[in-house]
Amino acid sequence: MIKVLLVDDEGWNRELVRTFGTWEAFGMEIVGESEGGNEALRLAGVLEPDIVITDMRMPGTDGVMLMNALHNEYPEMKVIVISGYDDFKYAQSALRYGAVDYLLKPIDPAELNAVLDKCRKELEEAAAEHEQYRLDIDVSWSLASHKQLMKAHFNELNVESVHAVLGNITEELKLGSVQSPGMLRQAASEMLLLLKELQRGNGLEDVHLKTEIPGAVLTAPESLECWLRELYTESLEQLIGQRRFKNKLNLEDVRQYICGHYAEAVTLEGLSRVFFVSKEYLSKVFKLEYGINVTDYILRLRMDKAKQWLESGNIPIKTVAELAGYEDVGYFYRVFKKHFGVAPGEMRKQAEGLKMSNPEG
Template sequence: MHKVLLVDDEGWNRDIVRTFGAWEALGLEIAGEAEDGQEALRLVGELTPQIIITDMRMPGTDGVMLMNELHARFPEIKVIVISGYDDFKYAQSAIRYGAMDYLLKPIDPAELNAVLGKCVKELEDAFSIPGDYALDLGVSFSLAQHKQLMKVHFNELNCEEVSSVLDAVSKELEQAGIGKPGALRQAAGEMLLLLKELMHGNGLEDNGLAAELPQEVLQSGSSMIVFLKGIYTAGLEQLIGQRKFKNKLNLDEVRQYIDAHFAEAVTLEALARAFFVSKEYLSKVFKLEYGCNVTDYILHLRMEKAKAWLAEESIPIKTVAELSGYEDVGYFYRVFKKHYGIAPGEMRKQGSGLKMSNPKG
């Protein structure tokens, strides 16, 4: 049985969801209920649900803030949004944080059960594990930070750091006492899905990458890491071959790479290494083509994205900072004010003319 957590500040709304859901038929059970996002996050740690059904407008920690935290800390949880407000901004936030669907009140039982069925199918397809085994959110939590680092190092073609991340994954799983075959399969599956995402994001085919995990891989954490190192190395070799053996540097590809990864720790040095040129050469030709250096381009792009997100009042300024690539909110405030001459909160109050533009002009 997959666990479901209901989140809504109105008890009667939770009653309706509980009544309309075909829980037993879908192999689901309601494990708990919460009245706001803060309580929901506490219950996630206690109950380890696989599906969360949440309202958006709640006192305190609302649905947007809840989804932001879930997206960062528990990306494997399936989220269904139910709201009484036909509000495009809420729908945008739901989509941005990977919601399975956005349903409006009054709830249609058929629509609710259809999306619940979709959640169940994705959960079962993602980790096809023999016997009874529920997804272990402890595994996902242990991997979350390492997966973020892996994205950066893989895209920078940093083979040594990719290997180091996988070693850190092994150590993390060992310290957490995660050694059962089911948990190892989940960990391997999540890292495989990440590799597929990274390859597709770089225009590479995964060629049926590890459609099935060999049983011997799941005998121990060390054997799993050896297996993952092998396939990550193969993926990196494909990406290196794609970039290294082109006739000349393609600045459009460099710009597209920055546009896709602006919220990460993108530096001139890392870009130069990733595209097999010197940082001096890359800096020179980039400025000739786009009229600004790489650092200024990234800063302008981050600020334009932040400016647009500030127009959506449902997104907390802290979340805007994180989406724009700033973990330190205080630093984000200083950079934003220096760039625009006005603090983020003041710009939000003004509320007009917030529109993204192309940094090139």
């Protein structure tokens, strides 16, 4: 229910407002009444009304002072002013402090109910906007882990796994408490943005991506999945064709790919799929060229990057772990200590000590 507080020093005026308002029809309820501004301000804090209907001329704290206080402390509250004085200055004050409307006594029931209906609509719109914002955050959160998997599978050209991720997203969206077009549009937009990022990262910048989201796609999670599956599959087919066209394995391309994707789930198997060679062949020729196997090269790259971030600033160790491709911070600690012989925190302390002893270095 929409809560309403009545403020007027004359009881019979409050009675008229109670009588003329079609409260139930608007989903409203009068939760309190006050004879003056001071008491009204106290009740506003206790009852938290959505609408305050107030007279302007009252002893003590008048309507202008009350509206000023409400405007500063509770800016979301709707205020309707009712006054027996056709005073332009009072009307100016009412508008200055955000009054929804300024009504003159004697109260016209039609005018009162019209402004109540206006308040109802504004409150419902504000609530809908708030719900949409909350929903967007929830959708983003639920997509986060799926997007990480999607990156790895797309970069490995694993079509089946990409389809599986889209199916899992559909199941999660179906479990949501609200399956609205707004929720589906948010999911569609985020997955489109991810696809654009994946295209750019794989040299497909020139490939046209349909950014218009058809209305039919927003009718159900299954419809969204079919549409996204078509887009992702089309991009993957283009990327696979591009890679196959190159034919000959270029180890520098492999190394550059690792440098650009080391923070993701890069594996020997995934690389072999990306460059259309066997795992055994890739492992053999990579070690012959660089004197280190693929797995150790990825590990060394991650550790070197982590060391740079630890020594260069105040990035939290958890964030350093994530940037280096480790979701499990505990595992990152163990790998880092095994690689360097010291824990991440100890290395940071050592770096800070060197800076203090050599401030000009």
